[in-house]
Amino acid sequence: MTCAKAEVDLETIPLVALNMTVRKKLGLYLNPRNTVAADWMAVAEAMDFTYLEIKNYEHLENPTSRLLENWQARSTDATVGQLLSILTKLERDDIVQDLRPLIDEDVRKHCEKQKKSPEPPVQVPEVDSCDPRFSERCAITREDDPGAPEMFDAxxxxxxxxFDFVHEMIKQLEQTEYKLKLCVFDRDVLPGSCVWTITSELIEKRCKRMVVVISDEYLDSEECDFQTKFALSLSPGAQSKRLIPVVYKSMSRPFPSILRFLTKCDYTRPCTQSWFWARLAKALSLP
Incomplete structure (x- = not known):
C-alpha cells in the first residue's frame, strides 16, 4: 500500500494512527451531553459498548478519550475508516469536515512510518530467549498461557x-481441602489493562461465579457497583446461582436492595460460623 492520499483505504488504518490533537478535538465535540446532536454516548453504542460500560464512563472528565482507547484495544473494527463511518451515520458531518484534514495528515504519517519499518521476520529464530508473546486480551492474569487462559471458580x-477478610477467604478456600481457585483483582490481574474491560471479561468468561463481600464501604464503591450489576445482568433471576453475597461484619446501613432476593452467607451470626466456609465452598464448587 502506498501513502498517496487517494490510494489509502482508511478501513485498513488502525485507530492508533490518530494522534492526541485529533483525539482532544473529538473530545471537545463529543464530551458535552447534547440533546440535539449525537454525543459520546451515541458513539459508544455504535461501537457496541454495553449499557453498564457506558454508565461507568459517565464520571470521567474525558469519556471520549477512554472510549477510543478501549475500542482500539478490544475490537478489530477499530479503524479510522470505521470511526468516520460511525460519525457519518450519526449525522456528525460537522466533526468529519472539521477534522478530516488533521486525520488525513495523521494517516499519511502513519503510512510513512509503516513503510520505513522493516518487515517482521517470517519465522521466529530457533534460539530465542524471549518469553512467549501473546495478545493483551489473552494475557490479563498472572498464569495466563498462550491458548490457555487462566480460569477461576469465583x-x-x-x-x-x-481486604483482610479477602485474605482470610483465600486461606480458607484455596489453602485447605477445598482447593478452590479465586480471582482476586489486586493479586491476579496484570497491571496496565483497562479496569472495566478486563473486569467484564473475567466475570463473564473466566469465572464460574462471583462472591460479593458486602459492607458499608462496599456501598460507596463504584467498582463494586459495576461488578455487581454486570454479574446480575449475566444471571437474570439468579437462575445459575452465579452471584453469592457474603456479609462478614455488622453494617450500619441497609443491605443493598438489588441483592435482597439472593440467599446470602452471613458470617456475623456466631451460630452459623462453624459451617460458614463449608457452605460457601460447596456453593462455589457446583458445576
Missing part, C-alpha cells in the same frame, strides 16, 4: 477496606 468483588 471472582471476588470487594473494596480495599475489606
Amino acid at each position: 471472582f471476588i468483588c470487594y473494596c480495599q477496606k475489606d
Whole structure:
C-alpha cells in the first residue's frame, strides 16, 4: 500500500494512527451531553459498548478519550475508516469536515512510518530467549498461557477496606481441602489493562461465579457497583446461582436492595460460623 492520499483505504488504518490533537478535538465535540446532536454516548453504542460500560464512563472528565482507547484495544473494527463511518451515520458531518484534514495528515504519517519499518521476520529464530508473546486480551492474569487462559471458580468483588477478610477467604478456600481457585483483582490481574474491560471479561468468561463481600464501604464503591450489576445482568433471576453475597461484619446501613432476593452467607451470626466456609465452598464448587 502506498501513502498517496487517494490510494489509502482508511478501513485498513488502525485507530492508533490518530494522534492526541485529533483525539482532544473529538473530545471537545463529543464530551458535552447534547440533546440535539449525537454525543459520546451515541458513539459508544455504535461501537457496541454495553449499557453498564457506558454508565461507568459517565464520571470521567474525558469519556471520549477512554472510549477510543478501549475500542482500539478490544475490537478489530477499530479503524479510522470505521470511526468516520460511525460519525457519518450519526449525522456528525460537522466533526468529519472539521477534522478530516488533521486525520488525513495523521494517516499519511502513519503510512510513512509503516513503510520505513522493516518487515517482521517470517519465522521466529530457533534460539530465542524471549518469553512467549501473546495478545493483551489473552494475557490479563498472572498464569495466563498462550491458548490457555487462566480460569477461576469465583471472582471476588470487594473494596480495599475489606481486604483482610479477602485474605482470610483465600486461606480458607484455596489453602485447605477445598482447593478452590479465586480471582482476586489486586493479586491476579496484570497491571496496565483497562479496569472495566478486563473486569467484564473475567466475570463473564473466566469465572464460574462471583462472591460479593458486602459492607458499608462496599456501598460507596463504584467498582463494586459495576461488578455487581454486570454479574446480575449475566444471571437474570439468579437462575445459575452465579452471584453469592457474603456479609462478614455488622453494617450500619441497609443491605443493598438489588441483592435482597439472593440467599446470602452471613458470617456475623456466631451460630452459623462453624459451617460458614463449608457452605460457601460447596456453593462455589457446583458445576
